[in-house]
Amino acid sequence: MSETLTKFEAVIGLEIHAEMLTQSKMFSGCRVVDSVEAAPNSAVDPLSLGMPGMLPVINRSAVEMAMKVGLALNCEINAYNAFERKNYFYPDLPKGYQITQYAHPVATNGYLDIKGASGETKRVRIRRAHIEEDTGKLTHLSDGRSLVDYNRAGVPLLEIVSEPDMRTAEEALAFATKIRQILRYLDVNTGDMEKGIIRFEANISIRPLGSDALNTRVEVKNLNSFRSLTSSIEYQIAQQIETVEGGSVVEQATLGWDEDRKQTYSQRSKEDAHDYRYFPEPDLPPLIIGPDWIDRVREQLVELPDSKLRRYLTELGLPSYDAEVIVEDRPVAEWFDAAVAAGGDPKTVANWLINNLFALMNEHKQTIENSRVSPQGMVDLLALIEAETINKNTAKSVLVDMFLSGQTAKTIVEEKGLAQISDDGPILTIIQTIIDDNPQMVANYLGGKDKLRGWFMGQVMRELRGKGNPALVNRLLDQKLGELKKR
Numbered sequence: 001m002s003e004t005l006t007k008f009e010a011v012i013g014l015e016i017h018a019e020m021l022t023q024s025k026m027f028s029g030c031r032v033v034d035s036v037e038a039a040p041n042s043a044v045d046p047l048s049l050g051m052p053g054m055l056p057v058i059n060r061s062a063v064e065m066a067m068k069v070g071l072a073l074n075c076e077i078n079a080y081n082a083f084e085r086k087n088y089f090y091p092d093l094p095k096g097y098q099i100t101q102y103a104h105p106v107a108t109n110g111y112l113d114i115k116g117a118s119g120e121t122k123r124v125r126i127r128r129a130h131i132e133e134d135t136g137k138l139t140h141l142s143d144g145r146s147l148v149d150y151n152r153a154g155v156p157l158l159e160i161v162s163e164p165d166m167r168t169a170e171e172a173l174a175f176a177t178k179i180r181q182i183l184r185y186l187d188v189n190t191g192d193m194e195k196g197i198i199r200f201e202a203n204i205s206i207r208p209l210g211s212d213a214l215n216t217r218v219e220v221k222n223l224n225s226f227r228s229l230t231s232s233i234e235y236q237i238a239q240q241i242e243t244v245e246g247g248s249v250v251e252q253a254t255l256g257w258d259e260d261r262k263q264t265y266s267q268r269s270k271e272d273a274h275d276y277r278y279f280p281e282p283d284l285p286p287l288i289i290g291p292d293w294i295d296r297v298r299e300q301l302v303e304l305p306d307s308k309l310r311r312y313l314t315e316l317g318l319p320s321y322d323a324e325v326i327v328e329d330r331p332v333a334e335w336f337d338a339a340v341a342a343g344g345d346p347k348t349v350a351n352w353l354i355n356n357l358f359a360l361m362n363e364h365k366q367t368i369e370n371s372r373v374s375p376q377g378m379v380d381l382l383a384l385i386e387a388e389t390i391n392k393n394t395a396k397s398v399l400v401d402m403f404l405s406g407q408t409a410k411t412i413v414e415e416k417g418l419a420q421i422s423d424d425g426p427i428l429t430i431i432q433t434i435i436d437d438n439p440q441m442v443a444n445y446l447g448g449k450d451k452l453r454g455w456f457m458g459q460v461m462r463e464l465r466g467k468g469n470p471a472l473v474n475r476l477l478d479q480k481l482g483e484l485k486k487r
């Protein structure tokens, strides 16, 4: 039997729900607490509990965070914003409806550039980002009872929706990673997927390669790690290809992801799709975002990862690996920027940060923010090497000391007497002693064992307790050994 196997490509769109790190809830003054740490139902108010007669008030700070994200994702920020009620009945939603933006979202028509498989830039369009409120949390017990915690009910949420522009799980991962990084840079979200502070949903369909059809898709929810995101997409692509090649059609469905079994499972099918009966929220007036407000928010935007990366590569001449590692996390990038601003040589600072400070931070489970090595402290340490007060090896141990004690490099060098010996006199005396004490080594060296030069260097440095200025020790050693050869 001969058959022509069709080649398929995947079509993937992501939806992201990100809690916004505001002090209070989306439509009331009720404080927002860590939904995992805080005691259940300890941060609720009549509005979060859906008591009748309560009136919502829009949280300005949440709106500004949403605007920031919209701007960072190259979106248009819409002047006319409206809130609507999305109605459904479920115990985690005490009002019986969720206030959300439907027809008039805060941001539309943006894009985010990601790095494709072969390093090329790939543009993923952003359809929209809208403001809504989170629901409470249900915990289902094994005896059949369920517990509900309303701490999270009413927490400001931003939903970001991409166009179906991704073609592989890797592209979806690159996009998701970058969205998360931007939200963290903007201080809008912690990026914690396990706690559900940021949640990704993947929409997946397939089509014959070369077609531009948008075929029936499935939606996968419950993805609480990047690994689940990629595995579930890969699983679904394989599953759908198998379905189509077997002569069946892909059915629209909402699926969950079982990370242990590494497979999707059905949550609901098209038949039980909800009719949300969206209608305008009568208790909230339209929200108008004027150009002045947008300008003010734009001015508060921090420098974003892409711009930092470009600057590090072109202006500071960092190797791309170094630049990418530093940009990864905003506090690290800001630490680096501060060190460069304090006069540090960018490449040297990057080296010491990546090769030495990171190792210390990992070993002692610290972040750059609570590390005791300040940007200025690092620059001062590097200045001691530059001035030949200490050599690089000594500097490494001084850095450890700085990291552990919080003292300055200068104090450590002074108190421990680590300053480099840069006078000819004492170095020459030590070289002479070593030559005198090791006649056999000298004879071997003169007999042609050139490698023994390294042994002499090691002995001299040991006698100098590592404090010899290496360039000077090298020069003086060559001078002495040269004299021996001439004899």
Ligand code: ADP
Residues within 6 Å of the ligand: 011, 012, 013, 014, 015, 161, 162, 163, 164, 165, 203, 204, 205, 213, 214, 215, 216, 217
């Ligand atoms: P809904 O609002 O019903 O969830 P949307 O049309 O708004 O549906 O799309 C939601 C997400 O699904 C978006 O991220 C979009 O890019 C993606 N999507 C839409 N059509 C497809 C498709 N045929 N294949 C894969 N993803 C799709």
Ligand code: MG
Residues within 6 Å of the ligand: 015, 219
């Ligand atoms: Mg959806």
